[in-house]
């Protein structure tokens with residue numbers, strides 16, 4: 424079978440995740456154990472790799488016995504209430520909140536204060552329950568309205584002033600569509616362009632990559648919000664796109680003679696996983 428394989432050079436961890444993983448590994452190398460508030464990245468293989476080095480994942484309900492220990496906050500960030508709870512328990516923090524998310528939190532906080540004065544609303548386009556979204560809602564004392572898709576726009580009170588933000592990893596095209604609908608209905612709407620440049624640039628390069636290959640293998644954890652957005656994007660321009668968590672899930676029946684297979688992933692997919700998939704697939708294709 425004559426098949427070529429190519430890894431998308433723009434895939435791999437975004438800088439926010441690179442920083443969080445590096446700081447976790449540095450700490451683990453020195454101390455052998457570290458707790459993370461939630462999975463450091465939405466990728467089970469990377470979590471397994473870090474678990475083997477001593478990383479333990481906890482949630483807020485189970486930090487009671489972490490007094491005197493070290494807890495990592497992920498690139499997604501956390502609401503102010505988390506910092507209060509952690510400080511009260513005497514836990515030391517390694518705060519890996521991405522600087523882009525920190526700036527967004529600050530913008531949301533300021534918008535909330537403005538909206539408070541005029542009886543307006545902060546609206547956040549994002550995934551319900553996602554850590555980053557929870558961190559943003561926390562800047563508004565829990566009062567921001569979260570919309571997960573255009574169907575939920577009806578939850579917004581358009582009679583009042585609105586400031587609109589997006590979670591950093593949302594689809595820029597979907598955000599544009601939401602902005603358009605809201606502009607048509609709102610009397611007073613201020614739109615903030617808060618999708619991370621890493622994400623929006625990746626959208627553009629991924630479209631080109633998916634178009635220039637006959638088949639796409641998209642590698643990411645199923646729980647990755649950015650993974651779903653980027654896979655849908657690949658699928659929209661290349662119907663022969665498959666979402667897998669690792670190369671063992673590739674069905675040989677998907678592959679045709681002469682295929683040019685593009686391998687890519689989400690901002691939570693490590694480069695080593697793409698390379699491993701390429702190696703494993705090259706080996707398997709020789710057996711077909």
Ligand code: SF4
Nearest residue numbers: 437439521523591619
């Ligand atoms: S996607 Fe952007 S904002 Fe989110 S963690 Fe990565 S670099 Fe930071």
